[in-house]
Amino acid sequence: MAAIVILETILFALALMVQRTSSWSVSCSNPNSACYGQLQSCPAKCAQWCEVDCTTCNVQCACDKPGAVCQDPRFIGGDGVMFYFHGEKDKDFCIVSDPALHINAHFIGKRGSGMKRDFTWVQSLGILFSSHQLYIGAQTVASWDNNVDALSLSFDGQPVILPPRIGATHHISEAGVEITRVQGKNAVTIEVKGSMKLEAHVVPITKQESRVHKYEITSENCFAHLDINFQFFNLSSDVNGVLGQTYVPGYKTRVKVGVPMPILGGDQNYVASSLFETDCTVSKFGAASSGIIRPASPLSCKSSDSGRGFLCRR
Template identity: 40%
Template sequence: MKMKPTMSIYSLITILLLCSSLVSTMAAQTVEESLATKMKKKKGSSSSSQPKRRDSVTCYNRRSKCFLKHITCPNECPEIKPKYSNSKACFLDCYSPKCEAVCRMRKPNCNGSGAACYDPRFIGGDGIVFYFHGKSNQHFALVSDTNLQINARFIGHRPAGRTRDFTWIQSLGIVLGTHSFTLEATKAEKWTDEVDHLRLTYDGYPLTLPEGHYSKWGSRSSSGNGMIRVERTSRRNSVLVILRDVAEIFVNVVPITEEDNLVHNYQIPNNDSFAHLEVQFRFIELSPEVEGILGRTYRPDFKNPAKVGVEMPVVGGDEEYRTSSILSPDCKNCVFSIGKSNLSAPKIPMEFGTIDCTKMDGCRK
């Protein structure tokens, strides 16, 4: 007896055709997906390789060679105010002979011209490194000009057996015209970066500067913006102080670290981190009569007494530059006069170059 086939030849052919169609469809989808993935990667790669949008900078001072010229920032620092505080920012020096945007950090460079850091180590306007020790809990004039007075209060510690104090700059007092501004590092038993150790005043009143990168404050006058502006350059403990058309001051508050204590044998007590300031000044214009521990180094006729080649060249001046308070311009060599109009006084335009004084024997432009 013959068995009937369970599937006809036509049914088998139909199934084979359906399977072939399904395989073709799946293969086409796979190719299409592969092409789409490649296109997406190519597009992503193309967009990531494109340079970031670059800011432009300009100057609004009519005396500047860059007045109202729009200069594009370099690729290396495309933003005037980068998101991260440790990134270089785009900057246009309105008073430089070169009208070009450059990159720079928004923190003090302790190896650059105008720096005052450590146990105070200064780098003068002439590029020469020198030390000025002063005395603990006393005030000294860093800069005294016809319209500007900048004093510093020193804190210090003298271990048993030493003949002098270790000293650091704890605060700055600035008198500009008839207005005053102070900036100080507050005492901290144990240092923490999570606490802001800056205290500010303007014309004798406490000044509140909210925490946060780029938080800012500016003085006001009857004619609009005032002469002093303060801007944070990190969330806490770092600021830029701008004295309009006069100077810029970069400031950090830092402690004496355990490593510093061991290396230099400071022997600081356990209940004080000796929070102090690292400072770098950038002056726009100064008079030929400018005085002060740092200010005199910007005079065209100044001969620095610091001995080149000496490991720690110390200069004197305690008696000549000691002041009675953080805001008093009463040192023996001070030239500032409160309330005196100095608009007609001759000024020396500062020439700015990149100076990095990493050697103890000084440096030159």
């Protein structure tokens, strides 16, 4: 059985490599960079998307960078440490909670045969700042079609409509919000001026992924979900949440580093009663801040030689 699983994993990796060879390319969008506009191929190991670091001109897997929340869900903390937080399907968890910013994630999922826990993925985010509410989510989709936009956006309860073209932008000037498509469909960046920026892609569970990981996905629902990478500006030293706590100076991770699947527990500390509620146990939203974490020089992370973690340097 173990040999069969290993063989399936190898075949899945080869399938991804064939799928992404030559046709999957990215470029730097900063006109001041030496590599501006130059197409570079994404590594086959990248889960769903990659990007060019305009400073170093190196291609990076976005899901391997600090601030990533991808897959089942797999986090890369602000400290560069990779961990999993499974949560529970059909529940909401606060992943960042700070006096001026609060982000909840809604988990979808299913329980496979013989499993004691749910397979889970992040379906949507509820972002609160000032008196505003910003929503981004993946629509329920039976069979995946790259030509269909499965992304939903709203601001203070009103739908945000973006034309399906790269670079299409929606400004909400009174709130300092800018939403921009980075692909024609299913991928955007969202920036809240002075607070945060994220890039989110709606992605499905593929047949290969389902087979290798035994997700048992059927033709009724491909479990479209979000893969996300966050950047934060001016977080306080009181920040908490599944991801947020990893940005506190001197944070000591509670996960067992070096194991194949380091898991962060304590689910009940992070559960919220709904997507826009700030009632998780570790909530800091609206509280007085005891200090501001100024943006630090970016971390450069890469897979360790063992393949069981990441090495990060500033």
